[in-house]
Amino acid sequence: MHKWILIAILCILFPVAAMAQTGKIAGKVTDRETGEPLIGANVVIEGTDRGAATNINGEYVILNVPIGKVTLVSSYIGYQQITIRDILIKSNETTSTDFRLPSEAFKVGEVEIIAEKPLVDKNVTNSKSTVTQEEIENLPVRGVENIAALQAGTVSQDGDLHVRGSRGDMTGYIVDGVNVNDPVYGGRSLTVINNAIAEVNFQAGGYSAEFGGANGGLISTTTRTGSRKYQFGLEAYTDSWGTPGEENFLGSYNYGLSQYVMTAAGPLVGPVRFFVAGQNTFQRTPAQYRDPMDLANKYDMALRSTAAHAVLAPEEQAKVGIFDPRLGSAAKKVDFTYPGGLIYNNAQEAYALNGNLTIDLNPINIRVGGTYGYSTVRDGDYTVGTTNPVPVDGPVQRGYQVGRTAYFDQTAQQWFYNTGENISYGNQHRALQTESENYSANLKMTHLLSQNTFYEIFVNYFGNFNLAMDPYHQHDLFAYGDSAANSPLGYEFRGDGIGPLPIELFGDQYEVYGSPARGYAYQKDRYSSISAKLNFVHQIGRTHEIKLGGEASQYDVRQFDITPFTLRSFVRNNPDATDGQIAVSSRTNNYGYNEWGIPVDDGANGPKKPVFASVYALDKIELEDLIINVGLRWDFIDTDTKEFVDPNKIKFDEEGLISQKDDNLKDVEASSTFSPRLGFSFPVTDQTVFYAQYGKFVQQSRLRDVYLGSAISANNIRGGYAIQNPVGYGLRPETTIQYDFGFRQQIGENLAFDIGAFYKDIRDQIQQQQIPAASGAQHRAYFAWINGDFATTSGLSLKIDLRRTERIQASIDYTYADARGTGSAPSSAFRALWLSPTETPYLPKYTTSLDFDQTHRGALNIDYRFSNNDGPEIGGMHPFENLGLNMLFTFNSGHPYTLVDENSYDNRRQPVEVLNESRTPWNFQLDARLDKTVTIASLDFNFYVWVVNLLDTRNVTDVFIQSGSASDDGYLSTTTGNQLVQAYEAYGSVYSDLYREYYYQTNVMNAPLYGPPRQVRLGLRIDF
Structure with a gap:
């Protein structure tokens, strides 16, 4: 009920992520002619x-300035007023702005200066980059993660963002200071x-003591x-x-992507004042390379099906194009087609709402806001075979399943192949359905006590709910294994009652029409948090900015x-x-939840109720030729979980539970850690700055890594299962x-570079052990997981x-890195443990290149733009x-992988190299x-064409x-595969051709x- 009350409040208040961050402006006001300081001048x-x-x-010094562009006005008795416009304020940074006022004795007319974004910022003591709203609007990428992935120090691989050799879950995210x-x-x-984004600020490391819980970036x-x-x-x-x-145009496909956005302020x-943004996104199928497959009348296949029901529902046959001879034709040729660029029943749709209200009651400013997001995904599968390759040394390094056979049909006097795999085209309409929902409400109050002192109070509530289920049976758990409930869907059980009866068509096993494409799981999770934060900021003169604060969050995880x-x-057999x-x-x-899913x-x-708390203190010392950021952070982490008194001899109760x-169990002791942070910046000149930083950071592993229910824990431990x-x-x-x-160096008026070096040592990473x-x-x-990797x-x-400059703006981000670890x-370490001949395996501690180590990585962005009334006149x-x-x-550059013996398979793959x-x-x-x-009139229409992968480069x-190739799984080169090709003489080439086309077009392109x-997108933005 609380969720719907929250949503109602959001609809009334039009809220989004509140608690916007602020910056600081500092400078000096002097006499233009003499250079003498002006005492008591107003800014x-x-x-x-x-x-x-x-x-x-x-x-x-002006504290607590909202980020974005502002206009500063300086005045002094006996001097002319000067206005400086478009001064860019960045979050948690000091923007230096000096005024040189002319005397009224020298009439120079109204003085108005347009500020430019500084190329070298002497106040920043670490690697930091900022992308503004204008730059975000022009980029051919969207989304916070995609924007951050363009910055130096990052590696985007397999859906994760790695920063300077850190694992994907070590990147921290802050929205409006929270x-x-x-x-x-x-x-x-x-x-x-x-x-709704005003600014994205990325720090590859060295952030101040105010922030924690992020060991990467x-x-x-x-x-x-x-x-x-x-x-x-x-x-x-x-x-x-x-x-x-x-x-379509330029050889691109239509992936059914569309997005609609509305903003108002x-x-x-x-x-x-208010701001609100709403968004709807729909995509029919993920954008991946999928060439069309057409095996129509190419290969003779044996028809050995004895099942009584069709592979596909009749309405689906016309879409996919599988021709089933049992439906009336006596033909013995496979007629199998699948269009390019599509996965049926794989659509995803998402809705989002962001908004906030600000109330300026000087000297108190109040901001209230919230977010809401909802998405639904159907998990249809493109692959024909359900090999489900097990990853080795990484999440998406693919293998294959040995066991494909071939046979010779004596009646037809033809050679045919048989994969022996389950074919999944017949179940796309029953793909797994996943729904996700997140919502937040937050409040910030800022009280300006004086020109040099203010404090902030933040309160935030967040909730998240995820659900994955069969779209037909949904929450009826008993129906999943009920033959009567599945019979109308064409789903027939095997004699053992633990799986479907496959059918054979063209010599291959197909899962029957109606069986789920992604298994039979039912899963839901819900977690929420309530958090509070306090910041106190006091400026001492021009030199010291003292900041004290603390934050506490409690979660409820289910x-x-x-x-x-x-x-x-089981219930039927054990009443x-x-x-x-x-x-x-x-x-x-x-x-x-109890054993039946009731809260x-x-x-x-x-539920698990972990508590995360922190206290910090920092001092930003800003001298003329030296900037020092010094801070200390204390982190308290209580995961609200238990560990075994004797992990080698665990006890169970009469029900078989732990x-x-x-x-048998004891509380896990809460952790308490102090983390010093120290940064320096040495402005040699106004165009040359050296900087250095040291920091210690701590982060609790994902709570998914420490929480598991008693029943499944007992099942895993008593069975000694190899749980990956x-x-x-x-x-x-x-x-x-x-x-x-x-160091940072400006060259001339419009060019600057920042070159840096870094070293990172990561300890107590999660590792698997037996x-x-x-x-x-x-x-x-x-x-089980232990702390072992580094x-x-x-x-x-x-x-x-x-x-x-002359309509051109450009940036280059490049990183050379060597990321190594255990x-x-x-x-x-899963396979090393699983293949160990003993129950006490030895894992050698040596470092190798990490799977996501990309030695060279970079981004070049060029923006060529005509301004208003610019260009040739016609x-x-x-x-x-x-x-x-x-x-x-x-x-x-590419990332590492390990070649394995092409004749080994599954989890017993043996490496053939280091x-x-x-x-x-x-x-x-x-x-x-x-x-x-x-x-x-007063409407600005922005028409645009956005092309992803303009050159259609098929990047591996x-x-x-097994093969080191993205187009060849290596099977035909194995001993088994080669023997099959050689065994059938004249039909060996047919086998090879059919295997390559059939398997490559389905499994390879699905991975x-x-x-x-290449994707061609047409768009229109209207501002008024």
């Missing part, structure tokens, strides 16, 4: 009552609409706020202008995950079974020590900025005015956005580890082995 932010008076040295990390799964927990987003005048915006773009399944009543397919048969016994047999993972608030199945008694993603009992926080140094069982234990050796990363970064992911008009072209060229010795190919991609703004991002294909 005011135009349109507000915020300002300051200069001290005896002519210095002033931590919005997803504590359970990692990543960002709420939806920020691209049109920190991505800080500031959202827009209400304006003094009404502003409205509408935007829509789509790639759905061509025919689905067919090549302005005054409400008196001092109240999970229910069951295998419902076996539930009904007297207890709830606990049923939960163990069904591998139920539940906390915050509970206490007891052994109660005993909850004190002689277990949990850890008593995991400590991970620790990072980082050093960062470099815990042996003691003599007399009621269980076998089991798998990594070191070193490298160089280069950033070059060209301020807009494990790229927690499960990296017939009294400027046809090229407000026309712009933004080109983004990204590149990276771990991660091979590398995938280099990647190159060019994206572009061409736009033209036309003003009609991952390979099959994320390639980067994005």
Whole structure:
């Protein structure tokens, strides 16, 4: 009920992520002729009552300035007023702005200066980059993560963002000054609409003591706020202008992508202003390379089907094009077609709402806001075969399944192949349905006690709910394993009652029409948090900015995950079974819910309520030729979980559950860590700055890594199963020590570069281990996470900025890095443990290149833009005015992988080289956005064409580890595959051709082995 009350409040208040961050302005006011300081001169932010008076040295400081562009006005008795416009304020940074006032004795007329974005900022003591709202609008990418991925120090791979050798879950996210990390799964927990972003600030390391919980990098987003005048915006773009399944303009496909955005801002009543943004996104199928497949009448196939029902529903046959001879034709040729660029029943749709209200009651400012996001996804599958390759040394390195056979049909006197795999085209309409919902409400109050002192109070509530289920049976858990409930869907059980009866068609096994494409799981999780934060800021003179603060968050985490397919048969065969016994047999993972998925608030199945708290103190010392950032942070982490008294001899109760008694379980002790941070900046001149930084950072692993229900824990431990993603009992926080140094240099008026070096040492990372069982234990050796992995990363970064000159603005970000460690992911040691001949395997501690180590990575962005009334004049008009072209060229060297013996398979694959010795190919991609703004009356129409991968470069991002190729799984080169080809003489080439076409067009193109294909999107934005 609380969720719907919250949503109602959001609808009334039009809120989004509140708590916007602020910056500071500092400078000096002097006499233009003599250079003497002017004491008591006024400096005011135009349109507000915020300002300051200069001290005896002519210095002033204005605190708590909202980010974005502001106008400063300086005045003094006997001197002419000077106005400086478009001063860019960045979050948590000091913007230096000096005034040289002319005497009234020298009449020079009104003085107005347009400020430019500084190329070298002497006040920044670490690697930091800021992308403004204007730059975001012009880029041919959207989304906070995609923007951050362009910055030096980052690696975007397999959907994760790695910063300077850190794992993907170590990146921190801040929205308007508040931590919005997803504590359970990692990543960002709420939806920020691209049109609502005012600034994205990325720090690859060395951030101040105010921020924690992020051992990698920190991505800080500031959202827009209400304006003094009404502003409205509408935007829509789509790639759905061509025919689905067919090549369109420039050889691109229609992936059914469309997005619609609305923004509004302005005054409400008196001092109240509002901002709101809403967004809807729909995509019919993910954008991946999928060439059309057409095997019609190419190969003779044996017809050996005895099943009584069709592979596809009749209405689906016309879409996919599988011709089934049992439906009336006596033909024995396969007639199998699948259009390009499509996955049926794989659509996803999302809605988002961001908004806020600001109330300026000087000296108190109040901001209230919130977010709401909802998405639904159908998990249809493109692949024909259900090999489900097990990853090796990384999440998407693909293998294959040995066991394909061939046979010779004596009647037809033809050779045919048989994969022996289940074919999944027949179940796309019953694809897994996933729904996700997140919502937040927040409040910030700022009280300006004096010109040099203010404090801030933040309160934030966040909630998240995820649900995955069969779209037909939904919440009816018993129906998943009920033959009567499945019969109308054409789903027939095997005799053992644990799976469907496959049918054979053309010599291949097909799953029957109606069976789920992604298994039979039912899962839901819900987690929420309430947090509060206090900041106190005091400026002492021009030199010291003292900042003290603290933050505390408590979470409520609930999970229910069951295998419902076996539930009904177990209950039927064991009518007297207890709830606990049923939960163990069904591998139920539940906390915050009972064994049947009903919420509970206490007891052994109660929710987890971890507490994260911190206190920090920092001093920013700003001298004329030295800037020092010094701080200390204290982190307190209580995960609210238990560990075993004796992990080698675990006790169980009469239901088979883990005993909850004190002689078996004990509370995990809360961690307490102090983290010093120290940064220096040495401005040699106003165009040359050296900087250095040291910092210690701590971060708790994902809560998903420490929480598991009692029933599934008992099942895993007693069975001694090789669980690839277990949990850890008593995991400590991970620790990072980082050093960062470099220098910034401006060249001329419009060019500057920043070159830096970094070193990072990461300890206590999560690693998989096998815990042996003691003599007399009621269980076998089991798998668990421990603190064991470590990594070191070193490298160089280069950033070059060209301020807009003769219509051109450009930037280059490049990183050279060497990321090495003992494990790229927690499960990296899984196969070594699983293949170990003993229950106490030895894992050697040596470092190799990490899976996501890309030695070279960079981005070149060029923006060529005509301003208003710019360009050649034709017939009294400027046809090229407000026309712009933004080109983004990204590149990276390949990442490591390990070649394995082509004749080994599954989890028994044997490497044939040193771990991660091979590398995938280099990647190159060019994206572009061409736009033209036309003003009609008071409306600005911005028409644009956005092309992803303009050159349609088919970049190899991952390979099959048997072959080192993205187009060949290596099977035909194996002993088995080669024997089959040789055995059938004249038909061997037919086998090879059919295998390559059939398997490559389905399985290979389904795997994320390639980067994005070319996509042409048309868009329109209207501002008024």
